[in-house]
Amino acid sequence: MQNFSFYSPTYFSFGKDAENNAGTLVKRFGGTKVLIHYGGGSVVCSGLLDRVKQSLEKENIPYAELGGVKPNPRSGLVYEGIELCRKEHINFVLAVGGGSTIDSSKAIAAGAVYDGDFWDFYCGKPIEKSLGVGTVLTIAAAGSEGSSGSVITKEEGMLKRGAGGDAMLPKFGILNPALTQTLPAYQTACGIADIIAHLYERYLTNTPEVEVTDRLIEALMLTMIHEGPRVIADPDNYDARANIMWAGMMAHNNSCGVGRSQDWNSHQIEHELSALYDCAHGAGLAVTMPAVFRYVMKHDVMRFAQVAVRVWGCQMDFTHPEVTAKEGIERLRSFLISIGMPKNFAELGAKEEDIPKLADMACNVNGEDGKLYGFVTLNEEDCIKIYQAMV
């Protein structure tokens, strides 16, 4: 096992009506003037935004508002939020929404106290301080509620990049599974795909002897396989929603990813798809993962066989482990299709003729030295082959 540090100081309030604790929690974590940041639509229509406001008002905490966050959140709105925070002397950002809203809130909170362009953080500058961030989560997916990371897309060139650091860890997370019951099935499924991807990206390691984290990742995968179809079949199943919501947080606060090298090449390859076609990140991952895994499988057949047996219930073929390994990947693919995820470029809205451009962006714009470093090091040619396998 590698040396590591682990820090997950976020306070979680989980369960029915938990959003009514927003005011108390903002107060507990030092917020005295709040920016409520959200997307729009459902958060407003469902009355959630009003309940959050009432909770703040009950604690006499003044607030400003900024809606309009879109999936694959943009830098333009972040700049707007930063200016608003400065103008209104805001010291706490409350995200009401999903991963995009939380990521946008983290960017605003870090940018508001930085004497420069917030985009610097997304080009590698360490984040030293930030306003406090709290979240009221409306979809189990990105895990941003418990992570130190944020992904923002810059409009010029549609560059999708990540930033992170302890200063970005949310102070609290309000997780009410009932809030996710009104999600369209497709979005629920995208969330499931995203959570499963966070688990695979950690599972694909080159570090030997990491049984504890292997087992924890497998536990969360098994949970998703059990609960995913239940929630798709019965969107009002609170318990299934609750299990998925906690799994989604645990999948990405890194408690099950410590002490081991991780992959993240599926994310790198997918990022170009959602940046270019504005498709849902989870849907992109559902198409990307099987293609990447088939391509890199030979690098460590026994690792893929292990997940096939322990998670996907395959019988081990001791004479031909590669058969078992491959079967596990096919079961993952079938599972993702069964919950309504796209299976290829066409269903995703991606175009074959863009493949050279996608591979170029993945390797030469977002990669390092023209390469993607992960479980297996991939170059532009590798990426072209992987994208082609998705067609």
Place this chain on the structure above:
Amino acid sequence: MQNFSFYSPTYFSFGKDAENNAGTLVKRFGGTKVLIHYGGGSVVCSGLLDRVKQSLEKENIPYAELGGVKPNPRSGLVYEGIELCRKEHINFVLAVGGGSTIDSSKAIAAGAVYDGDFWDFYCGKPIEKSLGVGTVLTIAAAGSEGSSGSVITKEEGMLKRGAGGDAMLPKFGILNPALTQTLPAYQTACGIADIIAHLYERYLTNTPEVEVTDRLIEALMLTMIHEGPRVIADPDNYDARANIMWAGMMAHNNSCGVGRSQDWNSHQIEHELSALYDCAHGAGLAVTMPAVFRYVMKHDVMRFAQVAVRVWGCQMDFTHPEVTAKEGIERLRSFLISIGMPKNFAELGAKEEDIPKLADMACNVNGEDGKLYGFVTLNEEDCIKIYQAMV
């Protein structure tokens, strides 16, 4: 799933030589004058205490020292520590040792800023504030490095009681698996038994539909079953030590116990054994658990069958699930014996004639209304039968 809150803000520095970060971490978490609290013997002889001191000196942090913590830590030393902290204007307690040292440190840190008898906290008074506590862990067992709890024994009457609350959560934990390599095999095995008990106490729930936490607990149990025998056979196996150490923390920071009723009756019943005979807590649990589980098994046969199949590798007997359930308990018992744990009263140093006294203490002194509330509610008569089954 039940509503819950979860808070685990402890910063973990994990790996080889991590103890050299003690000074930096004390500084990061606001310590300016430190009490180093420890047991004795190995911490001193191994040079660990010196390395910790050097790390503090490097950051120019002055310190006082208080050694002498014993297993099942006593209130007498806590009073001494509190007085020392007040006299020396100490604002941070650094525990160098195992669960006993950490629990004693937590008691001192809370007591030092409380205008009254610290024992009040162990009689149910909420803990509102505390000095900061950091830990340098030397045995994977109690999980106190990531928990909000502390157990102290009061000399008068040998009362063993617990206290807890967010204020008791350690600021940081230094976990270097190499520090546990010099432990005698018996102590290592006691730690393994303790960790497994923390998992079973959470597994035995009456809350339905908690798949995610079931799976996470099973993951940690599987890790212990895999790594336990490896570390007993080869004490210098760093990776096996590392997997156990992280599992021990995760088993008790409650990330896998949220949203569900828990048991803790094995702990209640064991506490009287270690209080009366001063035996190792883990050894007491190894004898107690199988006896308790056999006694309560009929309350939820399918839960015991589930752990038997998923964790202990039993084949499910679909016609007679109770056969599978019982087989799982027997496999647990065999496992504990195989790593060197005692199997009965005699090996533990406990006496059959004390059973009425043990049951009386468990139910009427430490229980509520003469009962132990957990997975199954147990009265004095139940406890007598359980203790008798351990003979």
